Amino acid sequence: MSELPADATRWLRAKHAVNRRLNPGDGDSKWVDTFIITLIALNVLIAITETHEPTHQAYLGFFTGFEIFSSVFFTIEYVLRLWVAPLDPRFARPVSGRARFALTPMALVDLVAIVPFYVEIIFRDSIDLRIARAIRLFRLVRILKMGRYAYAMRTLGAVFVRKKEELAITSLVCVMLVILTSSVMYFAEHEAQPEAFASIPSTMWWSIITLTSVGYGDVYPITEIGKIMGAFIALIGVLFVALPTGIISAGFLEQMREEKRGKDSEIFGYCPHCGEQLIPGEELE
Numbered sequence: 001m002s003e004l005p006a007d008a009t010r011w012l013r014a015k016h017a018v019n020r021r022l023n024p025g026d027g028d029s030k031w032v033d034t035f036i037i038t039l040i041a042l043n044v045l046i047a048i049t050e051t052h053e054p055t056h057q058a059y060l061g062f063f064t065g066f067e068i069f070s071s072v073f074f075t076i077e078y079v080l081r082l083w084v085a086p087l088d089p090r091f092a093r094p095v096s097g098r099a100r101f102a103l104t105p106m107a108l109v110d111l112v113a114i115v116p117f118y119v120e121i122i123f124r125d126s127i128d129l130r131i132a133r134a135i136r137l138f139r140l141v142r143i144l145k146m147g148r149y150a151y152a153m154r155t156l157g158a159v160f161v162r163k164k165e166e167l168a169i170t171s172l173v174c175v176m177l178v179i180l181t182s183s184v185m186y187f188a189e190h191e192a193q194p195e196a197f198a199s200i201p202s203t204m205w206w207s208i209i210t211l212t213s214v215g216y217g218d219v220y221p222i223t224e225i226g227k228i229m230g231a232f233i234a235l236i237g238v239l240f241v242a243l244p245t246g247i248i249s250a251g252f253l254e255q256m257r258e259e260k261r262g263k264d265s266e267i268f269g270y271c272p273h274c275g276e277q278l279i280p281g282e283e284l285e
Contacts, residue, residue, distance in 0.1 A: 019084040022077070036077070037146065043070050044143045050136065067139075071117035074142070078110045106148050113142040155259075159251035166247045174211075174240060181207040181233045188226040193219075211237040 021032045043066075050056045050063055082098050091097035101107055116135045160167065182203040189197040196219045197203050206219045210233055221230040 015084050015087060018080055019087050022081060022084065039070060039073065040142050040145050042066070044140060047137065047139050047142075067117065071114055074110065074114045074145075078107075078114060081107065081110065106145075109141065109144045113139070113145055155252070155255055159248060159255050162255065163247050163251040167244060170243045170247060173243070177211060177236060177240060178204055178207045181211065181229075181236070184229050185221065185226060185233070188223055188229055189221050192223050192226070207233070210234055211240040 046063060046066060056063065082102065085091045085101035086094055086097050088097075088101070091101040102111070116138045120135050179200075182200050185206060186197050186200045186203045189203075197206070210230065221227050
């Protein structure tokens with residue numbers, strides 16, 4: 001088997017080195033992870049602070065410089081991720097593999113995080129002020145980049161994937177409850193309150209705030225039948241909230257139990273005498 005040319009070997013080593021530093025959890029990537037998480041947090045904080053106009057005007061130069069630095073950094077990160085994508089067997093082909101990688105959820109988040117900066121530069125002269133503000137606020141999507149680096153976000157994603165069938169069924173039940181309760185209250189209250197319960201779609205507002213136990217109090221039943229049904233629907237609201245909460249809680253417990261079991265089965269460390277890796281279940285000689 002012929003060896004790779006020296007230049008190709010160097011490029012491959014560089015690609016692997018970049019990949020190690022861009023992947024969270026790798027020992028080589030800890031400082032990169034910390035820096036990117038900090039930068040994302042600062043971007044979100046500044047995007048929020050900029051909405052206070054006096055502060056925005058007072059520190060306009062700093063905010064502009066920081067946005068340029070952040071956008072350039074995130075652009076380089078995105079390009080590097082595209083470059084090293086074929087190292088993953090799922091995206092092994094140089095062109096189509098990178099295209100598939102670019103369509104993955106986190107890659108799309110990375111792209112959306114930098115697009116507003118370039119849109120604002122390209123259309124600076126023709127863009128409306130309100131649209132420009134909306135574009136600047138759209139940078140808050142960078143907080144979603146935390147999902148790649150934050151352990152809690154990855155765990156939450158795994159829980160939702162694990163419980164997707166149960167959550168889908170619960171969501172369907174919730175939609176059915178909203179439709180049924182809206183229909184019942186419409187027929188019970190429409191004649192007495194034609195403005196508050198004008199139609200089934202408008203009654204859905206009352207159903208949602210009642211089922212979720214928010215109850216703003218601006219719309220409420222006044223007929224005897226409506227009050228009885230309203231009390232019954234309010235009780236159902238407890239189930240409405242409790243079902244998904246219980247499913248997600250159970251999913252967290254299962255996920256944490258599996259992760260703990262996985263850690264318990266990992267390598268303990270290295271023998272201080274011979275330097276060999278210590279595996280659970282093996283006895284030292």
